Amino acid sequence: MTKKTSQNNLLIFLTFLLLVVNYKFFYLFPIGSFGARTNELLFSTLSILSFIIIFNKIRGYNYLFSNFIIILFLFFLIEVFYTIFKYPEPPMDAVKELIPYLSLLSYLTFSSLAQVDLKRFLKIIIVLGTIIAFICILELFLHTHNFELFKIYGFNYGLTSDQLNDQTYLIRNGRSRLIGSDLIDFTGVISIGCLFNKEKYLSKKLLSLNIILVLFYEYYISQTRSTFMCLIFIAIVLVIIKYGKRLNTGITIGTLIITVPIVVTFAIRKIFTIQNNGTEYSTYHRIDEINYYLSIFKEKPIFGNGFLKDKPLYMEDYILIHGDNIYAGNAYSDVGLVGSIAKYGIFGLLLLIMLVIKEFIIIKRNKSLLLIALFIMTLLSMIDLSFLDAERLPSLCIYMAIFDGIAKSKKGV
Structure with missing residues (x-):
């Protein structure tokens, strides 16, 4: 076995292991103490180890987002010191x-493999995402028949059945809600981008299967309608970009007439409608969250709330994060950019702008519909599910790795 082959196998192994850890070992047994949704502690530990291994063993790759990562870490360190000196909370909490x-x-591991073998990297991402989406669908089906096989984050925001007796309002649309890793959401974006891209990285059957399962997962299992609409929107944009010149005006207009009203109607319903059973309460709650976090940003425009833990020791600090609504606490991750600036201050905005600019520059140099799909999702994430949220950082690293991989391959649309 040559040294290059050995290094490639190492990258494949570490990438696979990182993803399996994020997916909680296919949800076959509970590892709640390491982070409910994505084993954050275990994933971070493995990220450190893989970084040390790659840094010492592998050379010759161009990590386009390395400066962005360094700036992120420097800023996070500043936030830690700010939090320690600003609040009476225990310093170790920050x-x-x-x-x-x-x-x-x-990012170093993902990017290295993407630059060595982009097709294999994408295949690992999509195959695992497809398997996990199927597992989540199967588990919810089993749950409705009073049987549980897998150990996923949990139904209805991770509450146990005993807790649900007093908090049934957390059931969305009259049904149980199962939430898996955030990587499931974003594999759908990658599949849509690959499906329309000129360079065929994966088979259409695999991509189509992933898209179908992810859409089903988003709409019926996790019931994350915003992500569902993001996937539909990205597909529409890519169709127009790829086929707009080939299709006659009538077909293009007809497609828009069919799809746009569906998107607009859904959006209007989410914003202005509240059903009798309360299924649209989440929309109004998000409006309250936006108003609340904007007020936090006005009070603390530089550093925001900082690195207060989710459940601080002091009640006044808890209110800074979650507000004083005893029925539904606020959460940064619900409102994208607004949540980021409330937590990180103006630097949260600057970091996201820096990310967008970096992606845009790479797209201009290496035109690719896959990159355009990722770029659109980056923009949409500022509305909801920000990439600066801790649970979505693995997805961010994968996205940046794909940018590196395509830039390395110098392939066009």
């Missing part, structure tokens, strides 16, 4: 809050 962000070090 330090512990930094641990999930160490998952950013997985």
Whole structure:
């Protein structure tokens, strides 16, 4: 076995292991103490180890987002010190809050494999995402028949059945809700981009299967309608970009007439409608969250709330994060960019702008519909599910790795 082959196998193994850890070992047994949804502690630990291995063994790759990662870490360190001196909370709490962000070090492993063998990297991502989406669908089906096989984050925000007796309002649309890793959401974006891309990285059957399962998962299992609409929107944009010149005006207009009203109607319903059974309460709650976090940003425009842990020791600090609504606490991750600036201040905005600019420059040099799909999702994430949220950092690292891989291959649309 040559040295190059040995290094490639090492990258494949580490990438596979990182993803399996994020997916909680296919949800075959509970590892709740390491982070409910994505094993944040275990993933961060493995990210550090893989970073050390790759840094010492592998050379010759161009990591286009390395400066962005360094700036992120420097800023997070500043936030830690700010939090320690700003609040009466235990100093180690702020330090512990930094641990999930160490998952950013997985970027080195993902990017290295993407630059060595982009097709294999994408195949690992999509195959595992497809398997996990199927597992989540199967588990919810089994759950409705009073049987549980897998150990996923949990139904209805991770509440146990005993807790649900007093908090049934958390059931969405009258049904149980199962939430898996955030990587499931974003594999759909990658598949859509690959499906329309000129360079055929994966088979259409695999990509189509992944898209179908992810859409089903988003709509019926996790019931994350915003992500579902993002996937539909990205597909529409890519169709127009790829086939707009080939299709006659009538077909293009007809497609828009069919799809746009569906998207607009859904959006209007989410914003202005509240059903009698309360299924649209989440929309109004998000409006409250936006108003609340904007007020936090006005009070603390530089550093925001900082690295306060999710459940601080003091009630006044808890209110800074979650507000004083005893029925539904606020969460940064619900409102994208607004949540980021409330937590990180103006630097949260600047970091996201820096990410967008970097992606745009790479797209201009290496035109690719796959990159355009990722770029659109980056923009949409500012509305909901920000990439700066700790649980989505592995997805961010994968996205940046794909940018590196395509830039390395110098393939066009």
